[in-house]
Structures are given as C-alpha cells and as structure tokens.
Amino acid sequence: MNKDNNVSTLRQAQGAKLNNNMEQQILQCAEELFLEKGFSLVSTTDIAKKAGCNQALVHYYFRTKENLFQQIFQAKFTKFLYIFTTFDDSDEPFTTRLRKKIEAHFDLLIENRQIPFLIVNELILNEERRSALVKNIYNKNLEIYRRFDHELQEEIQKGNIRPISTLDLLINIVSMNIIIFFMLPLLESQFNFDDEEIAELLQQRKHEVVETIMCSLRPKNK
Amino acid sequence: MNKDNNVSTLRQAQGAKLNNNMEQQILQCAEELFLEKGFSLVSTTDIAKKAGCNQALVHYYFRTKENLFQQIFQAKFTKFLYIFTTFDDSDEPFTTRLRKKIEAHFDLLIENRQIPFLIVNELILNEERRSALVKNIYNKNLEIYRRFDHELQEEIQKGNIRPISTLDLLINIVSMNIIIFFMLPLLESQFNFDDEEIAELLQQRKHEVVETIMCSLRPKNK
C-alpha cells in the first residue's frame, strides 16, 4: 500500500475540485475532520490523506497542528457568537425582535451543525484555548449585552414580561437551541432518519424553542 | 526520575486511603481522569501514575483500556438515565411530580457534574458505543416513556397544560438542566467563582429551569 506506482495521479484524483490551491484544500479538509472528531482524534496524517497530499505538506503550510486548528476554531467561534453580538434596533416590538434573534441563532446552527461539538470539545475542555478567547469576547460584546439587558428589564418593568435575569434568558435560549444538534447523530444513526426528515424535525424544533421561550416569558398575572 | 530508590514506599504514599485494593484504586483514578479528559486524552500510563502503580498493572486487571472505560461509562450512563426511567405514581398532581422530576435530575447532575461531558464526548462522538447502549435503553424504558406520555397528553386534553409533544418537553428539560454544567469550567476558571458561589448559582439555576418549564406549560387561554 506504500509503493503506489503513480502518486501524483492519485493525489489529483482525491484532491479533485479543480482546486489546485492545496493550502485551501488542506484547510477545508482539516475543518471537516476537526469538526467531526475534535482536535485530538485527528492526525495530520488523516488530514493529508483526505486532502490528497503528503503529510509533511500539512506542516509546511501550517507548521503545527495546533496552528491549523486555531485558525479553524477562531473562525467558527466568531461565527457562532456573531448572532449574540449583534443588536437589531429596528422599531419592531421587543418580543418580535427576540423571536427573530432566536430563529437566526437556530438557523446559523443548522448551517453549522458541528459547532456545538467543537465548542464543548475544545473550548470547554481546553483551559488554554478558553482563556485566550473569553477575554477577547467579553470585552468586545459587553456593550451589546448591556443594551439587551436594558431593554429586557424595561419590558419587565412595564409588566410585558415575567421577571427573569438576562443571563438566565440567554442561557435558556442557547441551551434549547443547541441541544438538538447534540442529538442529531443519534437520530441519524440509530433511528435512520434521512436528510429530509432531519430538516423537517429541525424546523419543528426551532418552532418549539421559540414557542417555549415566548410562553415562558408571559407575565404571571393572568 | 526512573530509578527511584524505594518504589513501594512511593506507591503507598500515593495510593494512600489505607485501601490496599489496587484494582479499586485504579478504577477510581481512571474514572476521575476519564470524566475530566475523555477517553482518548487519558493514557493507561496516566492512570497508573495517578493510582500509584505500574502501568502494566492497569492491563493486568482490566486487560484493555477500552474495557476499563466501558465499565465506567456504563455505570455513569445508567445513573444519568435512572431519573428518566423511573415513574413517581404517588397521588400528587402531575405538575408537582413533574417539578420534582426536574429537580431530581438536576440534583443528580450536581452530584455528577462531568456526566454531560462524558456523554457528549463518548456517546455522541463514538458510533460504536452509541449503538450498543441505545438499543438497550430504548427497549427497557419504552414502557415508562409511554406512561409519562399518556399522563401528559391527558393533562393537555383537560386544558391544564399547553399542547406540547412529550419528546419536546423532555428535550427541553434535559437541555436546560444540562447546559449550566457545560458552562461551569468557564465560570470557575474565567470568572474565578469559588465552590460556594458555584453551589449558590446552581441552586438558582435549578429554580430558574423549573420556573421556565412550568411557565412554558401554562395553557394559552388566560
């Protein structure tokens, strides 16, 4: 299996894509693998194999595996947070905008289903990565958090919404949005749901999360 | 560091516990490490070092690392599911019992904070482990699920509870209960919360989850 007669043909066959930029190819393959298995279960050999190049080339472009991973992780994490670091200041009512925010976050997860795994695996399990990112994010988005906080507490004062801390509400949204993506592998492999069924199920789930959150925010006095 | 003069003294010092059952010692150390880092980031050498014995001894007792892990995982997972596989048929009203169920599940997580990580890491990422367990559990607990389902839908019919699918409700509960445990490492290391603060925060969070679920179940017609 080592001494294949024509290696470059093999490479082209796998690399495919008419994309002769091997650096991009490696980055993309690495992304897929890291998202699927996490940092430590993917070797640079795996990445090279998938990209259709020699293992040394991965190190040539990115020097270390850690380097390569960082690039990918940073990008994904920024994406994940984007929705929480934006503020819709249109003049629609608060609850409408909140509903949209929840849906937008869920839609983002639909498009990037492996993000929750990546975050749990690498951000939460890895102290070093954590430290680096959290400070960064904390400072950048404090302002937006405060605006949201302010608005929410105002609505509560007006009696439009049941009293709840801003943090608890955000945690509730994230948790309920995220959880179904942890369950997807289970549903796919164990109950043999196909892509269409999954898509349908995700839409239902999105609706249910919005419903649950909205219902949970109704003020208590009937 | 290899040629320590008196190895057995060293071993006793570390093994401590007056527990001369090294097999138990290994199991316990392995559990702590696996829960903390997951299967692939723990080597049998790590386990041996922590238990204070030779690496070969780990294999002597458990033959393979996989074996050792399985034992631990099975036990933890059963524990995690226990609360979802029991049915309280006291004559208290449904909502009271539901509230208790949520709290009991949360309390179990408090006592086993690393379980959510273990499950995400090993059950969801590992196809083989998944298959083995899911069938087992599915068959065993179908009956209990049905009883819960029946009761819930009855309450909905009576108009005591907003319409919701049983599965969605269970997913909501699990997700909101679990999420804070994913966030704990962040809170501990990044915001320097101490044990007492964490304990307090967990109690608050438990209360908030119950509140959110209960509020979300109120029927819509005021």
Added chain:
DNA sequence: AATTTATTTAATAGAGTTATTAAATTGGAT
C-alpha cells in the same frame, strides 16, 4: 534556456501509546 522560488515528497528522529511477557515480590497456607 537558465536560474530562482514555491510546492511537494520520502525518510526519519524522537516521543508517546497499548499491550504482552517474564521475572520479582508479597502474603498466606501447609
């Protein structure tokens, strides 16, 4: 065409991994 630069590979050092084996040690039972 010749020369430089960028890309890619083969080979390998060096560290770490699991698992096995044979030998050493320990603590009873005889």
Added chain:
DNA sequence: ATCCAATTTAATAACTCTATTAAATAAATT
C-alpha cells in the same frame, strides 16, 4: 521453612503521532 498463588514490576515489541530535513519536482522570472 517451603511452596503457591496473587500481585506487581521491568523490559520491550509493535505500533502511531508530530515535526523536521533534505531532496525532488513544478512554476515563474529573467
């Protein structure tokens, strides 16, 4: 005291992994 079985260790085979290096090939520039 001796023997025996259980426990524990040292040594090591047989991997896999990351990273580096020197050499080969392809592409671009002069």
